[in-house]
Amino acid sequence: MDQVAFIVWRESVEALLVVGILYTWLRASPEGRRGMPWLWGGVAAGLLLAVALALVFMGVSTWLSDTGQEWFQAIMALVACGLVVQMVMWMKKNGPTLKSELVSGASANLQRNNWWGLLVLVMIAVAREGSETVVFLWGTILAGAQQNQAWMLAAAGVGGFLLALLTFYILQLGGKVITWRRFFQITEILLLLLAGSLLMNGIDHLVSLEAIPTWVDPVWDTGAVLDDSSGIGKVLADFAGYRAMPSLMHVIVFALYWLAIGLLHRWSRPAATRLMVATHG
Template structure:
């Protein structure tokens, strides 16, 4: 559940910040008449996200075991790719997020402002579809669908509350540090999803090495124990990985963490309070 809470919190806060900046800037330039365009784009984006989630949930029904494993494995790899891109994109652009969005608003607000619908849809829809895909891919033998949905909804709810408080100036969050530390956490989570995806493809026969485990710590960390469940729910821990799964996990972490550290530097460097983008948009 915690892994899904983390993705819901991060993606939800990112989407909420984007919507907040768009609204604040339209208010600042006295174009309140265009606010319905923003909410139309947000509504369409939410609908697209829910449709994606429903397709992922009910689409595999009636397929053979092999087909289900192939689809699950491929979607897990796609989810890892999307989330990795999101982590590095936010790490690179967080400092200029407000300025970039204001530039986009200026272009989209020309004429009747229908471009704002597309801007809001792309900004929020990307986060929603990534969330649906990633959360679906984390639902494994140690996590039920109910736990996954509950976790992500709690994360999104927390993000909405934080954004409301930020918008009203009641709290300040160092966004640079927030997106940096959650980025590191999501790299570990994504590595676990990669392990699941490799396992599905091995079980389907598309990748070799299924059944040949690198180690087995199931006796020391039973998957059904509270700590086994905790590790499975937080970092997608697999007690008996194959050699290919272990190699994939190590390679992903060994490459992603140094690159992310090089991109972001020290988490406390160049701190940007959460109120900065909004104050910049409204001043």
């Protein structure tokens, strides 16, 4: 449930940021106000694309056998992990220039009186966040539906969206509570932890399918100290991939994941920053 609320919250805030930037820019001039219907049309079209993707996934999952669904959930968890990491690195690289790029793109469309271009720009931005949300949450939603928890998942999603609206309002106050930069720094860390959890879920499914070996199972057992099925241990399992009784495969993959994250973080730094770090050790 917590994963659902968090993902919907974070992705909704990012979509609201894009829409909010364009809304503020369009509202600032009489010419821009003519594009308001196209802005909201782009939002609606983006949401429809995300819903269509969800329906496709729903249809695919109903056609699959039990083994097929196990493979589907494994693949979705691994794809979601990759998308989370890609999104974090993309925002790290493009976040500082996102506003100027959006405004320049919208301005070019306005000068050409090309409102369809504005609609497509917004549609792609909203559909991107919506489709990522569908991919991230599909395995969780499918498991919850099997446990008759669909209404709880829906409530968590609604709660996450309402929290996103509140967060967006607070951030729009001008940094009196928390700045956009600090918000993205904090959520980047949380998203990378969540990506690690998705990776471990994918490995769980592959081990269950006997598609990969465990080698040693378990390597250790910390269940007596921190059980991963309840309390804080369950939260760490859901958000950070903690396992009380991991196999050697889990340990190796988890270590390689964080090593890769460290390398990607280093490579994503501006060239001047990398040179300074290398010079001063």
